[in-house]
Amino acid sequence: xxxxxxxxxxxxxxxxxxxxxxxxxxxxxxxxxxxxxxxxxxxxxxxxxxxxxxxxxxxxxxxxxxxxxxxxxxxxxxxxxxxxxxxxxxxxxxxxxxxxxxxxxxxxxxxxxxxxxxxxxxxxxxxxxxxxxxxxxxxxxxxxxxxxxxxxxxxxxxxxxxxxxxxxxxxxxxxxxxxxxxxxxxxxxxxxxxxxxxxxxxxxxxxxxxxxxxxxxxxxxxxxxxxxxxxxxxxxxxxxxxxxxxxxxxxxxxxxxxxxxxxxxxxxxxxxxx
Amino acid sequence: xxxxxxxxxxxxxxxxxxxxxxxxxxxxxxxxxxxxxxxxxxxxxxxxxxxxxxxxxxxxxxxxxxxxxxxxxxxxxxxxxxxxxxxxxxxxxxxxxxxxxxxxxxxxxxxxxxxxxxxxxxxxxxxxxxxxxxxxxxxxxxxxxxxxxxxxxxxxxxxxxxxxxxxxxxxxxxxxxxxxxxxxxxxxxxxxxxxxxxxxxxxxxxxxxxxxxxxxxxxxxxxxxxxxxxxxxxxxxxxxxxxxxxxxxxxxxxxxxxxxxxxxxxxxxxxxxxxxxxxxxxxxxxxxxxxxxxxxxxxxxxxxxxxxxxxxxxxxxxx
Numbered sequence: 001x002x003x004x005x006x007x008x009x010x011x012x013x014x015x016x017x018x019x020x021x022x023x024x025x026x027x028x029x030x031x032x033x034x035x036x037x038x039x040x041x042x043x044x045x046x047x048x049x050x051x052x053x054x055x056x057x058x059x060x061x062x063x064x065x066x067x068x069x070x071x072x073x074x075x076x077x078x079x080x081x082x083x084x085x086x087x088x089x090x091x092x093x094x095x096x097x098x099x100x101x102x103x104x105x106x107x108x109x110x111x112x113x114x115x116x117x118x119x120x121x122x123x124x125x126x127x128x129x130x131x132x133x134x135x136x137x138x139x140x141x142x143x144x145x146x147x148x149x150x151x152x153x154x155x156x157x158x159x160x161x162x163x164x165x166x167x168x169x170x171x172x173x174x175x176x177x178x179x180x181x182x183x184x185x186x187x188x189x190x191x192x193x194x195x196x197x198x199x200x201x202x203x204x205x206x207x208x209x210x211x212x213x214x215x216x217x218x219x220x221x222x223x224x225x226x227x228x229x230x231x232x233x234x235x236x237x238x239x240x241x242x243x244x245x246x247x248x249x250x251x252x253x254x255x256x257x258x259x260x261x262x263x264x265x266x267x268x269x270x271x272x273x274x
Numbered sequence: 275x276x277x278x279x280x281x282x283x284x285x286x287x288x289x290x291x292x293x294x295x296x297x298x299x300x301x302x303x304x305x306x307x308x309x310x311x312x313x314x315x316x317x318x319x320x321x322x323x324x325x326x327x328x329x330x331x332x333x334x335x336x337x338x339x340x341x342x343x344x345x346x347x348x349x350x351x352x353x354x355x356x357x358x359x360x361x362x363x364x365x366x367x368x369x370x371x372x373x374x375x376x377x378x379x380x381x382x383x384x385x386x387x388x389x390x391x392x393x394x395x396x397x398x399x400x401x402x403x404x405x406x407x408x409x410x411x412x413x414x415x416x417x418x419x420x421x422x423x424x425x426x427x428x429x430x431x432x433x434x435x436x437x438x439x440x441x442x443x444x445x446x447x448x449x450x451x452x453x454x455x456x457x458x459x460x461x462x463x464x465x466x467x468x469x470x471x472x473x474x475x476x477x478x479x480x481x482x483x484x485x486x487x488x489x490x491x492x493x494x495x496x497x498x499x500x501x502x503x504x505x506x507x508x509x510x511x512x513x514x515x516x517x518x519x520x521x522x523x524x525x526x527x528x529x530x531x532x533x534x535x536x537x538x539x540x541x542x543x544x545x546x547x548x549x550x551x552x553x554x555x556x557x558x559x560x561x562x563x564x565x566x567x568x569x570x571x572x573x574x575x576x577x578x579x580x581x582x583x584x585x586x587x588x589x590x591x592x593x
């Protein structure tokens with residue numbers, strides 16, 4: 001994959017075209033760690049990422065955005081030396097302080113007073129102050145893998161994911177039931193949640209993922225499904241070769257085909273030199 | 275130091291006087307035109323109908339930068355979730371024909387991240403020539419922060435995509451649908467798709483916490499130059515905006531005053547616009563009556579089609 005030709009002059013990558021963002025840049029670097037590093041592209045990419053760490057330790061999604069967001073988890077998934085050990089520690093500390101607004105004491109108290117006995121396990125929001133959702137929770141769980149002092153948050157995050165499983169066994173963005181009606185799962189979020197729940201016994205979810213894989217027509221969906229299934233020991237082939245329309249698609253496709261994928265097996269995230 | 279009783283009373287009196295001055299006065303909105311045109315099917319006639327609608331409401335668009343904002347949410351072949359691609363292409367062609375400097379189609383879906391895949395599945399690639407070259411994913415466009423003056427919601431500011439901030443006219447092209455949280459999703463609710471997912475996530479949950487109807491109104495106020503064409507050829511009733519059932523209405527509804535367009539659509543759907551919170555906030559209750567707008571084309575009674583409403587919205591029935 002020629003990552004260099006798509007790289008912006010600031011060292012980052014766009015989602016598709018235009019300005020650089022943290023998310024596609026982190027995914028391209030992650031894909032390079034799995035498929036082979038292009039030093040001329042990796043070093044400026046890492047430099048771009050380092051420039052977007054906020055004073056609070058979290059990562060901004062883009063240079064024009066002042067707030068740190070969920071992308072912090074994605075950056076923390078990179079080999080530590082990409083962003084620096086101290087910087088990664090601060091990123092994890094920032095993530096540790098984030099939780100869905102619905103699991104805060106104020107919201108819980110209001111719900112209890114209204115007779116709602118539902119539990120609100122602590123997941124992670126996309127943006128500070130909002131509710132927790134499936135994708136940021138899954139990535140935060142992955143970022144915390146191998147951090148024993150954060151295991152209780154990981155357990156809470158997994159409880160959140162299990163509580164937001166759709167009736168069909170998969171996951172959508174996180175609204176599994178609204179006004180008494182079940183929501184349908186999506187391929188991509190099912191794959192991502194399975195990655196974060198790798199030790200769980202989830203036969204129904206794995207069946208759902210396989211069914212999604214049979215019918216899915218997008219690079220994003222197929223890539224996440226294959227990675228999610230691989231995390232549970234199920235090797236699959238891509239059923240079709242869909243168009244990779246964005247940088248994200250290309251990075252995800254490369255990751256899903258990599259024999260050593262750091263998202264599937266976080267332990268292989270060993271130091272990289274570039 | 276504790277204030278004396280006199281000081282406290284003085285402060286209270288002054289406060290009361292100030293509060294009376296700042297209390298919203300009855301607001302009167304100019305009477306605006308809303309077109310209702312019969313359009314029974316998605317066929318080539320839609321092109322002529324939309325060209326006529328655009329010419330009628332937007333006579334001076336030569337040299338202007340236009341952004342078309344359809345409603346793309348999810349794709350399910352068994353229902354009618356998204357603005358039909360033919361309506362989008364017909365609008366695109368109309369603005370090009372009338373001399374717009376540029377016309378871009380732009381959308382930022384709230385649930386699914388693969389916007390281009392979604393557009394492809396919804397038939398946009400096959401209907402709109404060179405679709406990808408003329409499209410901006412608003413979820414991942416570059417952004418700038420905008421302060422919201424006198425917000426109705428709890429929002430103080432929002433990051434918004436440069437593509438829409440830089441246009442001269444924002445054309446909102448929604449589907450005529452019921453909505454489980456907002457009652458109806460039409461031209462104004464369609465603006466949620468302007469909010470960038472790459473900043474706020476999927477869904478754009480900060481808007482929910484800030485108050486859905488209030489956020490709709492705040493977004494509306496951020497874009498003073500709007501024009502709406504509502505795809506009511508086939509709408510959605512019941513558990514909208516995604517899980518409802520298709521509803522044939524056979525109309526296109528258009529106008530520059532998008533709140534008026536939405537209120538008119540509500541009446542067509544047999545929903546009382548005064549029961550839709552975002553419209554009540556945007557127009558104040560006394561500016562939502564049928565006489566507040568001038569209907570052009572078909573009278574509402576000729577096209578009214580009662581939409582099935584979820585239990586929580588039954589009380590909104592009736593015009």
